[in-house]
Amino acid sequence: MNKRLINILVPLISIVLGLIIGAIVMAASGFNPIDGYAALWNGIFMDSYTLGETVRQITPYVFSGLAVAFAFRTGLFNIGVEGQLIMGWLAAAYVGQAFELPAIIHLPLALIAAAVAGALWAFIPGLLKAKLQVHEVIVTIMLNYTALHVANALIDVISGGGERTEKIHATASLRSEFFQSITDYSRLHWGFVLALIAVMVMWFILEKTTRGYELKAVGFNKHASQYAGMNVSKNIILAMVISGAFAGLGGAMEALGTFENMTKLHASTGIGFDGIAVALLGANQPFGVLLGAILFGSLKYGGLNMPSEAGVPTEIVSIVIALIIFFVASGYVIRLALERLSKRKEVK
Amino acid sequence: MEYVIEMLGIRKQFGDFVANDNITLQLKKGEIHALLGENGAGKSTLMNVLFGLYQPEAGTIKVHGKEVKITDPNVANKLGIGMVHQHFMLVENFTVTENIILGAEPTKMATINIKDASKKVQELSEKYGLNVDANAKIEDISVGMQQRVEILKTLYRGADILIFDEPTASLTPQEITELIQIMKRLIEEGKSIILITHKLKEIMDVSDRVTVIRKGKGIGTVITAETNPNQLAELMVGRQVVFKTEKKEAQPKDVVLQIDKLVVADNRGIDKVKGLNLSVRAGEIVGIAGIDGNGQSELIEAITGLRKVKEGKITLNGQDITGLKTRKITESGLGHIPQDRHKHGLVLDFPIGHNIALQTYYQAPISKNGVINYKKVSEIARKIIEEYDVRTGHGESSIARSLSGGNQQKAIIGREINRNPDLLIAALPTRGLDVGAIEFIHKRLIEQRDKGKAVLLISFELDEVMNVSDRIAVIYDGSIIDTVFPNETNEQELGLLMAGQSLQENGNKVGGENE
Ligand SMILES: Nc1ncnc2c1ncn2[C@@H]1O[C@H](COP(=O)(O)OP(=O)(O)OP(=O)(O)O)[C@@H](O)[C@H]1O
Ligand SMILES: [Mg+2]
Numbered sequence: 001m002n003k004r005l006i007n008i009l010v011p012l013i014s015i016v017l018g019l020i021i022g023a024i025v026m027a028a029s030g031f032n033p034i035d036g037y038a039a040l041w042n043g044i045f046m047d048s049y050t051l052g053e054t055v056r057q058i059t060p061y062v063f064s065g066l067a068v069a070f071a072f073r074t075g076l077f078n079i080g081v082e083g084q085l086i087m088g089w090l091a092a093a094y095v096g097q098a099f100e101l102p103a104i105i106h107l108p109l110a111l112i113a114a115a116v117a118g119a120l121w122a123f124i125p126g127l128l129k130a131k132l133q134v135h136e137v138i139v140t141i142m143l144n145y146t147a148l149h150v151a152n153a154l155i156d157v158i159s160g161g162g163e164r165t166e167k168i169h170a171t172a173s174l175r176s177e178f179f180q181s182i183t184d185y186s187r188l189h190w191g192f193v194l195a196l197i198a199v200m201v202m203w204f205i206l207e208k209t210t211r212g213y214e215l216k217a218v219g220f221n222k223h224a225s226q227y228a229g230m231n232v233s234k235n236i237i238l239a240m241v242i243s244g245a246f247a248g249l250g251g252a253m254e255a256l257g258t259f260e261n262m263t264k265l266h267a268s269t270g271i272g273f274d275g276i277a278v279a280l281l282g283a284n285q286p287f288g289v290l291l292g293a294i295l296f297g298s299l300k301y302g303g304l305n306m307p308s309e310a311g312v313p314t315e316i317v318s319i320v321i322a323l324i325i326f327f328v329a330s331g332y333v334i335r336l337a338l339e340r341l342s343k344r345k346e347v348k
Numbered sequence: 349m350e351y352v353i354e355m356l357g358i359r360k361q362f363g364d365f366v367a368n369d370n371i372t373l374q375l376k377k378g379e380i381h382a383l384l385g386e387n388g389a390g391k392s393t394l395m396n397v398l399f400g401l402y403q404p405e406a407g408t409i410k411v412h413g414k415e416v417k418i419t420d421p422n423v424a425n426k427l428g429i430g431m432v433h434q435h436f437m438l439v440e441n442f443t444v445t446e447n448i449i450l451g452a453e454p455t456k457m458a459t460i461n462i463k464d465a466s467k468k469v470q471e472l473s474e475k476y477g478l479n480v481d482a483n484a485k486i487e488d489i490s491v492g493m494q495q496r497v498e499i500l501k502t503l504y505r506g507a508d509i510l511i512f513d514e515p516t517a518s519l520t521p522q523e524i525t526e527l528i529q530i531m532k533r534l535i536e537e538g539k540s541i542i543l544i545t546h547k548l549k550e551i552m553d554v555s556d557r558v559t560v561i562r563k564g565k566g567i568g569t570v571i572t573a574e575t576n577p578n579q580l581a582e583l584m585v586g587r588q589v590v591f592k593t594e595k596k597e598a599q600p601k602d603v604v605l606q607i608d609k610l611v612v613a614d615n616r617g618i619d620k621v622k623g624l625n626l627s628v629r630a631g632e633i634v635g636i637a638g639i640d641g642n643g644q645s646e647l648i649e650a651i652t653g654l655r656k657v658k659e660g661k662i663t664l665n666g667q668d669i670t671g672l673k674t675r676k677i678t679e680s681g682l683g684h685i686p687q688d689r690h691k692h693g694l695v696l697d698f699p700i701g702h703n704i705a706l707q708t709y710y711q712a713p714i715s716k717n718g719v720i721n722y723k724k725v726s727e728i729a730r731k732i733i734e735e736y737d738v739r740t741g742h743g744e745s746s747i748a749r750s751l752s753g754g755n756q757q758k759a760i761i762g763r764e765i766n767r768n769p770d771l772l773i774a775a776l777p778t779r780g781l782d783v784g785a786i787e788f789i790h791k792r793l794i795e796q797r798d799k800g801k802a803v804l805l806i807s808f809e810l811d812e813v814m815n816v817s818d819r820i821a822v823i824y825d826g827s828i829i830d831t832v833f834p835n836e837t838n839e840q841e842l843g844l845l846m847a848g849q850s851l852q853e854n855g856n857k858v859g860g861e862n863e
Contacts, residue, residue, distance in 0.1 A: 208722075210715045213702070220697045226654060227684070227692040228706045229675025 006338050014331045015295075018324030025319055026312060035310040036320070043305025044298045050305075052183025055192050056258060058297030060085070062195035063250030064275025065282060065289040065296075066202050067118075067243045072284045073206055074239035075219025080125060080140025081247040082272025083147030084118035086265065088248025090151045091117035092255035093262040094158060096168025106171040111194075111252050118248020119241045121147060126240030130233035136240065144268065152264045164263040174257040189257035196290070198246060203286040205242070215239050247272065274300075280329050299324060350413070352377045352509055352540050353398070353429075358407035360393055362750070365741040367393040368404070371566040373542075373559050375509065380531060380541045382555035382572070384548075384584050386782040387754025388739035390564045391544045392434060395511050398542075399431045400424040411509075430502025431511040434544075434753055434780075435690065436494050440487045444480055445469050448501045472503050476533055492523035499530065510534065511542045514753070516550060517780040520640045520808055528554055546754075546782045548577040560584050585784040593790040596798065598818035600629035604681075604771050604802035605651070610660035612646040619658070620646040622826035628771065633793060633803040635817030635834075637810065639846050643826040644806050645687060648775055651804075652684050653677045665770055678707060683769030685761055685777050687806070693760045694748045700756075701729035701744030704763045728766075736762035737788070753780045758789075765792055772796055775806045790816050810839050824848045 023033035044054050064081050071078035078084075092114035099106060125139035158165050174189040206212040218225045218235040225232055250271060255262055278296050282288030299321045306312045312320075353375040360368040367390045375381050385391050396402045398409065400418035408415055411427045418424050424431070438447050445466040469482040478496045486494060495515060502510055512531075516524045531541055531554060545551060551558055552572060560567040560583045567583055581589040605628040612621035621643040628634045638644060649655035651662055653674035662670045669677050678684075686692035694703050705725045708714055714724050729744035736758045740746040748756060761777060774793060778786045793803055793816055807813050813820055814834045821828045822845040830845050 208719055210710050210718050210720050213705075213709050213720055217695050217698065217706070221691075221695045223691045224693065224695050224706065226674065227652075227686060229653075229673065229678050 006335060009338065010331045010335050011328060013334050014327040015324060017334075018327035021327070022320035022323045025323065026316060029316055031310065031312045031316065036306055036312045039306045039309035039312070040299070040302045042309060043302030046305075047184065048182060049184040049186045052179065052186030052188035054298050054301045056186065056188050057301040058293050059189075059191040059195050059257070060250045060253045060271045061274060061278050061293035061297045062192075062290055063198060063246050063253065064271050065278030065293050066198055066286065067246035067250065067272075068275045068279035069282060069284040069286070069289050070202055070206070070246060071239060071243040072279060073219065074215040074235075074243075075222075076126075076129075076236070076239055076243070077137050078122065078125075078140055078240065078243045078247075079137050079276070080122060080143050080147075080272075081243070081250075081275045082268050082270075083140070083144035084121045084244040084247035085251040085269065085272045086144075086147040086151050087121045088114035088118040088251030089255045089262050089269075090154060090165075090251070091248070092172075092252040093165045093168060094154075096172035096256060097158075097166040097261070099172075100169060101171060103171040106169065107174070107256070110168070110172040110256055111249065114248040114252035114255065115245040116248070118244040118246070118251065120244070122240045122244025122247070123237065126237035129240070130236040144272070148265055148268065151262070155262060155264050165261045168256060168260050172256055173260060174253070175260070187258055189253075191253040191257045194249070194253075195293075198249065199286045199290050202246070202289075206286070211238075215242075247275075250275075277325060277329070281325065295328065296325065350377055351375060351410070352412060353542075354408075354410040354413075355394070355398060356408050356410070358394060358397055358409075359405045360390070360397055360402055361405050362741050366564055367741075368397065368561075369564045370407070371561055371564075373566075374569070375540055375542060376556075377540055378535055378538065379556040380535060380543055380554050382551045382558040383542055383544045383561070384546075384551065384558055384580060385561040386563075386584060387546075387758070387780075387785055388752040389561045389584075389782075391561065392513055392752065394561070395431065395513055395542065395544065398424070399429060399511060425505050425507070428506060428508045429511070430505060430507025430509070432495065432498040432502065432513065432515055434513040434517070436498055438486045438494060438497060441485060443483050443485055444489075444497050444500075445482045447486060447497060448504050469500060469504060472500055476503065476530060476537070478530060490523075491518050492520065492526065495519070495523075495527070496530070508538065509540050509542075511544075513544045514546070514780060515543070516545055516547060517753075521810075522639075524550070546780065546786075548580055548783065551580065552577060562586060581783050584782065587784075589783050589787055591783070591787075593787065593794060593815055595794045598632045598797065599800075600632040600818070601800065602630050603627050604630050604665055605804065606661075606663045607651070608661045610647070610650060610662065611658040612643070612650045612655060613658055614646055620826055621650065623660070624823075624827045626821055626828055628802045628804050630770070630802050631797055631800045632818045633797050633805055633816055635805045635807065635813040635820045636823050637807070637813045637820050637842055637846060638823035640808055642823050644775075644823060646826075647823070648684075648687065648773055648806060651677075651773065652682065681770035683764040683767055683772040685764050685772070685774045687775040689753075689756055689760055694756060696747075696749040698748055699745045700733070700738070700740060700748045700751060700759055701726050703748050704729040704732050704744070704759060707763065707767060732759070732762035732766055735766075737785075738762065754782060754785055757781060758785060761789055761792070765796060768799075769801065771802045771804065773804045773806070776808065777805070778807075778809075778812060786812075810842055814839070814842075822846055 026033040026036045045051055064085060067081045068078055092110045095110040095113040121143060124143060125136045128134040128139050129136045155165055174191050176190055179188040214230050214235050218230060218232050222232045274296060278292040279289055281292030281295060303317045303321050306317045307314055351374045355373045358368050358371045371394055383391050397404050400420045400423050409418060416427060445462060448469055449465045466482045473480045478500060480493060480496050480500060515527060519527060534541060543555060555572045557569055557571050558580060559569045562584060607624060607626045610621050610624045611619055614620045624647065636644060646655060650657050653672055657670050661668060664680050664682060667680055669680060690696060705714055709720060714721055726744050733740065733744060738755050738758045740751055757780060764772065778789050797803055805817060817834055819831060820834055821831045824846060825848060
């Protein structure tokens, strides 16, 4: 069996296995799996509106997945994507409502603000790791909570004691009449195009640039990097900052596209944490992350339709979705089995 | 005679690369059986098959005459097979005992019983004369001691067949003598040993029989008493090997490296280099002889900018490089073959091709406007792989980790020499290399010298220092206590110097210079 065939077969078999086990779980809890999956399918693809919303749901996952994957590829475990995303969201929402500028300046400015806010929030753990060897996992986890409360406090200030920021000006919005009209007025916005660009950017940085070579080298072996004359501290900080910028842009998708404002958060958005699963699904490869986000976002959004259409309770839906994700993420087991199988044939 | 281990017709492939092709090895009870072969011949692979880390594609393994399937190291342990790996596998901040019981924890009502374990470890250590403190932390003990911990680990698990994969490559000569004693004691106690080493002298000293493999194929097994180093080398390489490298008289010219009153401290802040003076000229090879731990590592790190200089001055090509960043120093004409190839020399998870670009990835022609031309990287890598005979599974795209130890080293040496540096620092350049590769590397160092470059060689092997250097600087307790010429000295005299006894005091100075 050749490599390419295995590469295509593995995810397919994983998804099918996940679906089968998910079906067993549904059947065992007294629900009809066929109805359940029909509802899931409809929840993703039913009409142009649903499809538009599915894509909208996928968009921030691409960014949070890229943020986690980028850090991972450069030897860092950025659990703080959630916090960086919140800061990016707030920065974009603020720039969007506070200034009146022509769209050509306003929208880029809001996006840059989000990226910078995410980057700054990631700069802190980067600096602490580079200069004081404090492990980034601890710092980023703490900064997630900090981000939540800081954002809420700032929303309070910005809105003069209100629950949410004002709606952003149309000049900063990612929404598009055209996308809305072809998707029956879903909230589909330009963000997915930016997400595709971000995928290319990550690929380009890591696989083509001199800086990417350094970032990866430092991530794998900082002693060898030092020996080769690289500035280890600078590269650790930079890796964290770039990861944070991706996360911040993920926040901008919500601020400038989906919600066009920011409401006080009672809990995490979850997008940042789900980014870890997305990165895992995509094996930390930029194009893999894109596929991972598509799968993850689709299931998440489509699953919302299962309780209403098929009567499957949310808890069961979560289990089914988790099973599918689990099987895809552990695809290497299937890969191993396939390789064993094909090798045995070769020998004979 | 009964065989304790029989590996018959073993074949092991990685993808379409055949690392072991129909190899047979039979180990008798109570013998030390040497396994000899060039770098990348497939020795470690064969032993990993025996230890259950790899599954062979063909062939059978018999233990005490019974056919077995060794599916993982636990099975190997149960069969009484233990392995001391080429690179140790110890947890740095665990104690000796904790490391030894890891994975085989003795439990009493589900709690680990460390005390009993520690007692048993201490007993074993005494029985075999290993001299290990069961309660010391790994990070606090020497490399030689760490290796003895690995040996204890296998004994603790009841191994009576021990595999040693290049145990002497990272040891000092003293530690090697000790290890040989230990192996002899193990045999007396009824164990059997498979020993991989590139040092023919060791094979001649301790082994009973030798199995030779070349490029993955078994060449045959000979009785040590009936062979000699020359024959072994020829069997293994497939041609005659010259042990003493021919070279012309050196033509030293201007001073390239000048070190004045250098003081360098180690990580704990203790001075390791204490007012050291040294100069290396263009067109000469200066060898630094000395026992490990006399300041060699700190000296190299100071010259290369990896460690802070406390006092003193270093100039390279007349330019003061004291305290400059590593990259600046590299760019002013320094090449560096580092002592620890895994820590400093390679990014093990990068392809070997990317590793060959490790010092030049940011310069033209590889990098332009911040973008790397990976085609160029491959092109340069292929050239070096070819020129330095680096054996890889899948060319320049093989992951560095998958290369055999000796081939990793050849790639590093190729990378550094290819940049044609004015000063080449070669720290233990031939550690873990086979005799053919050593000959080749020595030729390369001499070739650099003949091109008018300066070479600073650091080695713990007296043979190497005597053979390659034009001038030998003996380091003791952080300073150069004497400089001698190889043709005017001998191993005894060097040994005395290295132990800190100045020859001037004895009134028979052998020439040299005082900088
Ligand atoms: N996991 C692996 N994947 C691919 N190729 C491998 C792998 N392990 C070893 N090889 C290849 O198999 C060959 C034999 O390697 P091995 O480590 O057995 O050599 P060796 O005889 O122990 O050499 P050395 O004396 O340098 O340690 C090498 O060419 C190496 O590149
Ligand atoms: Mg080996």
